[in-house]
Amino acid sequence: MKLRILLIYFVILISVPSIGQVGSPSRDIDCEQILIQADDEFNAGRFYGLPALLKPCLDNGSFSGEQKVRAYLLLTQTYLILDDPIAADDSYLKLLRADPEYVANPSRDPIDVYYLSKKFTSTPIFTPHVRIGLNTSLARTIYQNNPVGIPLDRKSIPKIGFQFGGGLDWNINNHWSICAEGNYSFKAIKRETKGFFSANGQAADNQVINERQNWFDIPMYVKYSDDSGNIRPFGYVGYAINLLLSSRGPDWLLKNNSSDGSAREANGAAENLTSKRNFVNRSIVIGGGFKRKIGKDFVYLDLRYMAGLSNLTKAEKIYYDKDGNFDISNTRYAYVSDLFRLDNLSISFGYIHPIYNPRKKTKPRLSNLFKKKSETIPDNK
Amino acid sequence: MPEENYFVKYYGEEGEQTGVDFVVNPDGTIVMVGNTERPGVLSQIYVVKVDANGHELWNRKFGLPDKKDWVKDVELHPDGRIVIVGETEMEVGNKDVYIRTISQDGVPLDSARHGLKKGSIETDEEVNSVSIINGGAGFSAGFIVTGSTTNVVTADARDLHDALFLRFDGGLVRIKESGPDPISIWGPPSYGYNSDDIAYKSVEVDASTIYVFGYSNRITGSYNGDYNFWYFALSGNATPKLNENYIGKASENEQLTSVEIANSNLGIRYILSGTAASSGTVQSYVVGLSSQLSFDTPDIRLENNSTVLAANPNDLLKVKVIGSINGSFLSISSDSRIGNQGFNIALTRLNGNAIRQSEPLIFGGEGDDFAGSVAELPNGRILLMGTMTIGQSSTAGQKKMVLLKLNSEGKLAE
Numbered sequence: 001m002k003l004r005i006l007l008i009y010f011v012i013l014i015s016v017p018s019i020g021q022v023g024s025p026s027r028d029i030d031c032e033q034i035l036i037q038a039d040d041e042f043n044a045g046r047f048y049g050l051p052a053l054l055k056p057c058l059d060n061g062s063f064s065g066e067q068k069v070r071a072y073l074l075l076t077q078t079y080l081i082l083d084d085p086i087a088a089d090d091s092y093l094k095l096l097r098a099d100p101e102y103v104a105n106p107s108r109d110p111i112d113v114y115y116l117s118k119k120f121t122s123t124p125i126f127t128p129h130v131r132i133g134l135n136t137s138l139a140r141t142i143y144q145n146n147p148v149g150i151p152l153d154r155k156s157i158p159k160i161g162f163q164f165g166g167g168l169d170w171n172i173n174n175h176w177s178i179c180a181e182g183n184y185s186f187k188a189i190k191r192e193t194k195g196f197f198s199a200n201g202q203a204a205d206n207q208v209i210n211e212r213q214n215w216f217d218i219p220m221y222v223k224y225s226d227d228s229g230n231i232r233p234f235g236y237v238g239y240a241i242n243l244l245l246s247s248r249g250p251d252w253l254l255k256n257n258s259s260d261g262s263a264r265e266a267n268g269a270a271e272n273l274t275s276k277r278n279f280v281n282r283s284i285v286i287g288g289g290f291k292r293k294i295g296k297d298f299v300y301l302d303l304r305y306m307a308g309l310s311n312l313t314k315a316e317k318i319y320y321d322k323d324g325n326f327d328i329s330n331t332r333y334a335y336v337s338d339l340f341r342l343d344n345l346s347i348s349f350g351y352i353h354p355i356y357n358p359r360k361k362t363k364p365r366l367s368n369l370f371k372k373k374s375e376t377i378p379d380n381k
Numbered sequence: 382m383p384e385e386n387y388f389v390k391y392y393g394e395e396g397e398q399t400g401v402d403f404v405v406n407p408d409g410t411i412v413m414v415g416n417t418e419r420p421g422v423l424s425q426i427y428v429v430k431v432d433a434n435g436h437e438l439w440n441r442k443f444g445l446p447d448k449k450d451w452v453k454d455v456e457l458h459p460d461g462r463i464v465i466v467g468e469t470e471m472e473v474g475n476k477d478v479y480i481r482t483i484s485q486d487g488v489p490l491d492s493a494r495h496g497l498k499k500g501s502i503e504t505d506e507e508v509n510s511v512s513i514i515n516g517g518a519g520f521s522a523g524f525i526v527t528g529s530t531t532n533v534v535t536a537d538a539r540d541l542h543d544a545l546f547l548r549f550d551g552g553l554v555r556i557k558e559s560g561p562d563p564i565s566i567w568g569p570p571s572y573g574y575n576s577d578d579i580a581y582k583s584v585e586v587d588a589s590t591i592y593v594f595g596y597s598n599r600i601t602g603s604y605n606g607d608y609n610f611w612y613f614a615l616s617g618n619a620t621p622k623l624n625e626n627y628i629g630k631a632s633e634n635e636q637l638t639s640v641e642i643a644n645s646n647l648g649i650r651y652i653l654s655g656t657a658a659s660s661g662t663v664q665s666y667v668v669g670l671s672s673q674l675s676f677d678t679p680d681i682r683l684e685n686n687s688t689v690l691a692a693n694p695n696d697l698l699k700v701k702v703i704g705s706i707n708g709s710f711l712s713i714s715s716d717s718r719i720g721n722q723g724f725n726i727a728l729t730r731l732n733g734n735a736i737r738q739s740e741p742l743i744f745g746g747e748g749d750d751f752a753g754s755v756a757e758l759p760n761g762r763i764l765l766m767g768t769m770t771i772g773q774s775s776t777a778g779q780k781k782m783v784l785l786k787l788n789s790e791g792k793l794a795e
Binding site (some may be wrong): 200316318319 | 383384387388389390391392393394395398419420427431435436437603742743744745746748750762770771772773777778779781784792793794795
């Protein structure tokens with residue numbers, strides 16, 4: 001058999017002198033012409049000279065990315081016809097290295113290439129990404145600590161914060177991935193309360209409370225992504241650990257209005273609220289967006305809602321300052337913190353740099369695990 | 382829910398509202414009394430009823446539209462009536478006693494205003510408390526309003542006040558010195574010497590004896606003219622006066638600001654507390670008296686200066702000590718030791734010898750805050766009531782009635 005193949009190569013070499021002429025690598029070669037010629041040769045059924053024909057352009061890097069894909073696809077087809085599966089595998093692997101996003105299509109590609117492609121994947125194992133964006137937070141009251149004996153009219157006013165960070169996706173397959181991020185975020189909330197100390201409903205005092213918080217959020221979630229097209233939607237759901245690094249209350253105000261039209265205001269330096277807040281908090285994460293392919297990388301837009309699960313407030317600390325003394329803000333502003341959860345809505349722009357790893361598929365990892373396990377079970381029979 | 386166990390809540394409206402005293406009903410609701418001053422309105426008595434979590438159920442204001450009224454005390458009658466007592470300033474230098482009963486729904490029931498005259502001149506009556514009297518064979522049920530009057534017996538320059546103890550029957554009709562019914566006679570309602578003699582609280586002992594506690598600067602025996610705690614006994618119809626005694630140090634002015642009945646303090650029935658001012662310092666002063674008073678030194682079961690209150694004497698300083706669990710005491714005071722924050726409310730637990738067990742717990746802000754009253758609930762939690770200034774200072778803020786519910790350690794925590 002080997003002798004017969006060698007004989008065929010020899011016949012080809014002496015019967016096709018043109019192939020020998022282009023066999024010497026040169027930067028001056030018109031690789032597009034070579035590629036067209038190789039197509040013609042392939043269509044004419046002259047397969048044996050194709051590797052040699054394409055080699056100079058492949059070796060000296062004269063092909064563009066798209067040409068490289070066409071060349072390796074042609075070689076893959078050729079080796080499949082020549083019944084050389086190892087060379088076919090190698091060519092297809094090189095094709096994927098040239099275009100990790102290449103997906104064989106039975107309507108476009110020969111069926112044998114399509115089936116061969118099923119043995120390969122270029123899905124990145126890990127995909128790092130960075131993000132930056134804006135957010136707004138909503139304090140969801142668990143228990144309203146009312147500093148007066150009558151109901152008050154209290155409302156939350158959305159404030160804008162920002163966040164930035166990065167993450168890593170562990171891709172289970174082309175669609176599903178398990179993701180973790182680490183994000184710094186600045187979140188702000190504002191509450192306005194009316195109805196203090198009124199005269200028959202008139203001239204009530206009003207209170208403005210701001211809170212600005214520094215967070216380190218660690219969301220972990222499962223993501224489903226579309227794997228083809230220029231714009232690829234994705235969605236995810238998961239859980240986050242939210243570390244409240246610090247919290248302060250600037251620009252607080254208690255405005256004491258009188259029915260004669262006069263008013264007295266209480267304000268002062270920012271309040272330190274960190275000692276009144278829990279450091280470790282949790283939330284549900286849900287979000288989605290789309291990513292747009294730019295070269296081999298992506299940019300993305302992500303809309304995320306983190307629904308707080310934890311009470312941020314240390315109930316036993318709300319009346320005391322960080323030194324354990326009765327907090328004068330209790331009297332200066334007639335304020336005591338509610339027990340509340342914090343929800344956060346964010347929009348982020350990000351950049352994804354997939355670490356492609358074209359490779360032959362192995363058996364599913366879980367199956368491997370089970371197999372190894374079963375192999376280590378001693379035979380008791 | 383935190384409010385079930387601890388809270389700080391302010392009560393009031395436009396203007397300034399102060400907190401003076403409160404009672405706890407058997408159902409856990411609380412009736413607080415204080416005073417209110419609003420733009421264009423003279424001082425009125427302000428009554429607020431709240432539930433056990435501090436939520437306001439109703440509030441009422443009492444007083445004459447063209448006069449100033451102040452409340453001094455509130456008591457809960459066994460039949461559920463709320464009894465409040467204070468003063469009405471009829472004119473400058475002429476305050477009259479004002480007593481009123483209201484229902485638990487805040488409905489006004491009976492009321493009375495009474496003043497004394499010295500000849501044809503109206504005198505100034507200042508009220509400190511009201512006591513509910515069960516009555517008996519010697520006298521009828523009703524109330525005694527205790528305080529002081531400028532209707533004094535001598536012309537001595539030191540004779541500023543005499544002790545005052547006005548009697549009212551259950552319908553707030555004043556019982557006077559003469560009348561057709563022998564059990565409806567109450568002797569002269571004032572008593573004193575050529576000194577400043579002020580009664581603070583009357584306590585019914587039995588059907589024929591009433592103890593009156595106060596303070597006086599009478600010069601007698603070893604007492605050389607500074608103020609000392611003073612107590613004496615009245616017979617059932619206030620005539621005759623029985624024994625009396627003085628307690629205090631020669632170098633200090635002791636002024637009584639509270640009288641409480643002890644319930645779990647060994648050998649002690651009456652807890653007297655007030656201020657003791659000496660050169661450069663004002664301290665709290667706590668005295669425990671036995672139940673059967675002999676009006677002599679053996680009556681005194683404990684005596685101590687428990688806490689420092691201020692550097693200088695001030696009429697706004699106040700101390701109230703009540704009996705607490707395990708024979709200990711709870712003390713609240715208006716305390717002005719904290720830097721630049723004016724007056725604050727201080728809560729201190731004292732041991733059985735009235736020695737403080739730890740540093741006072743301070744409640745208050747930048748403006749002046751004043752202690753009103755304190756009570757210990759059956760579950761050990763503490764209710765503390767008074768006045769706090771909301772805002773940045775006493776001048777830029779407004780005073781509001783405040784109620785604090787604390788745990789047994791005095792903390793705003795579970």
